[in-house]
Amino acid sequence: AQSVSQHNHHVILSEAASLELGCNYSYGGTVNLFWYVQYPGQHLQLLLKYFSGDPLVKGIKGFEAEFIKSKFSFNLRKPSVQWSDTAEYFCAVNFARGSGGYNKLIFGAGTRLAVHP
Amino acid sequence: EAGVTQFPSHSVIEKGQTVTLRCDPISGHDNLYWYRRVMGKEIKFLLHFVKESKQDESGMPNNRFLAERTGGTYSTLKVQPAELEDSGVYFCASSQAVRASGITDTQYFGPGTRLTVL
Numbered sequence: 001a002q003s004v005s006q007h008n009h010h011v012i013l014s015e016a017a018s019l020e021l022g023c024n025y026s027y028g029g030t031v032n033l034f035w036y037v038q039y040p041g042q043h044l045q046l047l048l049k050y051f052s053g054d055p056l057v058k059g060i061k062g063f064e065a066e067f068i069k070s071k072f073s074f075n076l077r078k079p080s081v082q083w084s085d086t087a088e089y090f091c092a093v094n095f096a097r098g099s100g101g102y103n104k105l106i107f108g109a110g111t112r113l114a115v116h117p
Numbered sequence: 118e119a120g121v122t123q124f125p126s127h128s129v130i131e132k133g134q135t136v137t138l139r140c141d142p143i144s145g146h147d148n149l150y151w152y153r154r155v156m157g158k159e160i161k162f163l164l165h166f167v168k169e170s171k172q173d174e175s176g177m178p179n180n181r182f183l184a185e186r187t188g189g190t191y192s193t194l195k196v197q198p199a200e201l202e203d204s205g206v207y208f209c210a211s212s213q214a215v216r217a218s219g220i221t222d223t224q225y226f227g228p229g230t231r232l233t234v235l
Contacts, residue, residue, distance in 0.1 A: 044226035104162040105224060
C-alpha cells in the first residue's frame with residue numbers, strides 16, 4: 001500500500017537552529033509532493049510543492065525541500081527557525097495515474113515542531 | 118478570493134445521533150475532497166468529488182457516512198448514526214481541474230470541523 005513516513009513526531013529547537021524534517025514515501029512511480037503546515041488555531045496551509053523540474057523547491061517563509069527520487073525522500077529544511085515556526089508539519093504525496101486513487105493525498109503522521117525563544 | 122469554508126467549526130453529539138458537516142469549496146474548483154484526522158493519527162482521505170460526481174470514495178469508513186455534492190458546489194458529509202470512533206477533525210479541500218497529465222493541482226484546505234461523539 002502507498003504510504004508516507006515522517007521520521008520525527010516531535011521536534012524541539014531553539015531559535016536560530018537549523019531544521020530538517022524527514023519524509024519518505026513508498027511508491028516508486030511519478031509523484032507530486034507537498035509540505036503543509038498547521039499553525040496553532042489555524043487551518044492547513046501549503047508550504048511548498050514539487051510537481052517536476054528542479055528537485056530543490058523553495059517555499060514560503062524561508063522553507064525549502066529537496067526531492068531525491070533514488071531515496072524516495074522529500075525532506076523539509078530551514079536554515080534558521082523562528083519562534084513563529086512553531087506548528088505541525090505534514091508531508092503529503094499525490095500518486096500518479098495508474099497507481100490507483102491518484103487524486104487523493106496520502107499524508108504522513110505529522111511532526112510537531114516547538115521553537116523556544 | 119475566499120478560501121475553503123467549513124461549518125460548523127465544532128460539534129459535540131451523543132452516540133447514535135446524526136450530524137451533518139458542510140463544506141464550501143473555493144469558487145470554480147471542480148474537485149472537492151473530504152479527509153479525517155482521528156486523534157493522534159495521520160490525516161486520511163475519505164472521498165473525492167469531481168463536480169457532483171463521486172470520483173473516489175475508497176476511504177469512506179462504512180455506510181454510516183454519506184457525502185453529497187448537489188449541483189457541484191458545496192458538499193455535505195452526514196454521519197448517521199454517529200459512533201464514538203467517528204470523533205476527530207474532518208477536513209475539506211478543493212482544487213481546480215485535473216491537469217492533462219492526470220495529476221490534480223494543489224489542494225487547498227478548510228479549517229476543519231472538530232467532531233466529538235460522547
